[in-house]
Amino acid sequence: MKNKNTAERIYTPHQLSQLNEHDCIQLPIKFIHDLAQADSLQSLLDKIAFWISRVFQAERTSITLYDQQDFLRLYSISGNQAIPLNFQMPIQNTFVGRVFSTATLRICDDVAQFEELDCQMLAQHGMGSCMDAPLIHNEQCFGTLNVADRASFNYTEHQAILLQCLANWIALNIKLHLQIQDMQKLTATDELTGTFNRRSFIQECNQSMLLFFNAQAPFSIGVLDIDHFKTLNDFYGHQAGDYVLKRMTENIQAFLGEQDFLARIGGEEFAIILPTRSKEAVKLFKQIRAAIEAMKLPYQEEVICFTVSIGVAEAQSADSNAEAVFKRADKALYQAKQAGRNRVHLEHPAHSS
Secondary structure, three states, X not given: OEEOOOOEEEEOHHHHOXXXXXXXXXXXXXXXXXXXXXXXXXXXXXXXXXXXXXXXXOOXXXXXXEEEOOEEEEEXXXXXXXXXXXXXXXXXXXXXXXXXXXXXXXXXXXXXXXXXHHHHHHHHOOOOEEEEEEEEEOOEEEEEEEXXXXXXXXXXXXXXXXXXXXXXXXXXXXXXXXHHHHHHHHHHEOOOOOOEOHHHHHHHHHHHHHHHHHHOOOOEEEEEEEXXXXXXXXXXXXXXXXXXXXXXXXXXXXXXXXOOEEEEOOOOEEEEXXXXXXXXXXXXXXHHHHHHHOOOEEEOOEEEOOOEEEEEXXXXXXXXXXXXXXXXXXXXXXXXXXOXXXXXXXXXXXXXX
């Protein structure tokens, strides 16, 4: 279907589904094998982009996935880099955005004739035409599969049918990988607070220790515990306790960077791994302690205030494993409690028994 006065052709899913039962698609065997070997969503997308370029002899292949309310993110590219990796493409006023929002395959026969952002970016980097297909599974659109060529008016209706069939099949693969990611997230995180759980903390500790042994990369562990949490629960109720844990977690996260690691390892006990030496770690933990002490949480007709104690230890060459670092941080937490609570205590190796 040709859009009047434009160099654009639009194909609805119904039009592209009108195939004879004897029609078939031929794909390289290694394409299928490579997809089966993909161990992550990113690996899957990279393999798809590479092989779609081969199948269509495309100058450029790219895959976008829905990122947030108004954007598609470009996750994988093969060939021409006209639109860079991880670029956030607005859904509004873009060619690929129209493909996504209408769930229809579109062919742009001459990108130079369109003022939309992605068409202009393609034209500026020597592309003449493009064909974009929605990635649809079970009536849900995840993103788009896109090919482009230097020549204008390059793509045929037969190629449109092929691309949409592949896009539907690929969407199923993407859906399966997203489901695996969701399951992995569930097993790695604490349901109440959304932080990592104890299992993830142990894995991260071991990884940090490996980096410490192999690359002398320093790290410190802080063990944080809410003071008198049982009393708080008994007085306000367990729902209030859950509310405190969630709000406190949000407060702590505001102080942490991308490389920092926060996990809930017990009822009211949290552990934080910082890729830094103890001097910098203690400084940050003191800021966290003070911020928590200043919190005033309105709850029903009450205002909840509380404090935390934090024990800190830094990895040392004498530590045989990550558990040794954690035990020293846990001992420092006990000493902070014994000293009156609402404080940060650093456990030095020389003080350990």
